[in-house]
Amino acid sequence: MTTEVFVDGAAGTTGLEIVTRLEAHPHFTPVVLDEARRKDAEARREALNDTPFAVLCLPDDAAREAVELVDPAAKTRIVDASSAHRVADGWTYGFPELIGRERIADAARVSNPGCYPTGFLALVAPLVRAGLLPADWPFTVNAVSGYSGGGKALIERFADEPDIAFRTYGLNLTHKHLPEMQRHAGLEHGVLFAPSVVPAYRGMLVEVPLHLGAMRTEPSADALRDELARFYADSEVVEVMAKGDPGELLLHRDAAPDDGMRLHVFGNEGGWNARLVALLDNLGKGASGAAIQNLNLMAGFPETASLQLR
Numbered sequence: 001m002t003t004e005v006f007v008d009g010a011a012g013t014t015g016l017e018i019v020t021r022l023e024a025h026p027h028f029t030p031v032v033l034d035e036a037r038r039k040d041a042e043a044r045r046e047a048l049n050d051t052p053f054a055v056l057c058l059p060d061d062a063a064r065e066a067v068e069l070v071d072p073a074a075k076t077r078i079v080d081a082s083s084a085h086r087v088a089d090g091w092t093y094g095f096p097e098l099i100g101r102e103r104i105a106d107a108a109r110v111s112n113p114g115c116y117p118t119g120f121l122a123l124v125a126p127l128v129r130a131g132l133l134p135a136d137w138p139f140t141v142n143a144v145s146g147y148s149g150g151g152k153a154l155i156e157r158f159a160d161e162p163d164i165a166f167r168t169y170g171l172n173l174t175h176k177h178l179p180e181m182q183r184h185a186g187l188e189h190g191v192l193f194a195p196s197v198v199p200a201y202r203g204m205l206v207e208v209p210l211h212l213g214a215m216r217t218e219p220s221a222d223a224l225r226d227e228l229a230r231f232y233a234d235s236e237v238v239e240v241m242a243k244g245d246p247g248e249l250l251l252h253r254d255a256a257p258d259d260g261m262r263l264h265v266f267g268n269e270g271g272w273n274a275r276l277v278a279l280l281d282n283l284g285k286g287a288s289g290a291a292i293q294n295l296n297l298m299a300g301f302p303e304t305a306s307l308q309l310r
Ligand SMILES: NC(=O)C1=CN([C@@H]2O[C@H](COP(=O)(O)OP(=O)(O)OC[C@H]3O[C@@H](n4cnc5c(N)ncnc54)[C@H](OP(=O)(O)O)[C@@H]3O)[C@@H](O)[C@H]2O)C=CC1
Pocket: 008, 009, 010, 011, 012, 013, 014, 015, 038, 039, 040, 056, 057, 058, 059, 060, 062, 081, 082, 083, 113, 114, 115, 148, 149, 150, 151, 152, 153, 282, 283, 286, 287
């Protein structure tokens, strides 16, 4: 017998990828509403209350509405892929490597991390915790995403405007991911976030450039890499790459789905500068893969069951 998971928003970009992973899962079965009923509040209420697990792959307002549709007496456990509950009381932040697998296993409400914050937090949170990076440092995050990161609307736009070669945005310096990055990295100040999009469907590069020599902690790039390697030693999902200069890091236009994440630390000769870089799939560890990893932990299944790891 398998365990049912209601996928609310299954026709969307993240929802479709979650359904694919659940269909291939040995212990879960996806429950999906047909086209005529997928936005019908009563049909959704029924599914949300009658299945042991639900994943919300919806815009923030619809995700909040879905939570309200759940009867407080119902036993449904929820993973929310939206940004509605990432710094909300009563929700567990669904980043098992940072928060602890036991806390996810015990949680009734899990908020999946955002795609960009997944890269940023993977790099910075363990190093702040270890005291190697100061919590009051003014961090900058430069990031590049595939256009599926903007869901159906951005996918359509990149299809309609094939001449777009690069798009930077967030130019008003307010982005929905800022509170999440600050809170879960334990920072005293908000980060300066510069996101952008390239004409690749999926994939993401998140970079944190650092002036190590200007920090009172004066960490070396090697010390940062060693700490990350120690921190993720037991992870099958996050890999810390060995010291070395690959010359370049690439995103590919037609990359295959990937639920893993690779972390790099590059440092210059004098030790003053470092570039921390996370490579991930916005639809993998950045969304759908993370949702499956959390569901696995919540249901007591092997953490990486049905994940697409290279
Ligand atoms: N794309 C990504 O890389 C990532 C996305 N996320 C998050 O996942 C969530 C979904 O994003 P994404 O899949 O990209 O977005 P999409 O726009 O591709 O999909 C959203 C889906 O939700 C449906 N929907 C909207 N309102 C309702 C409603 N009231 N009831 C039922 N269904 C509804 C939409 O319907 P319709 O098809 O009719 O528009 C659509 O199918 C967002 O909150 C986003 O922040 C998180 C991490 C990464």
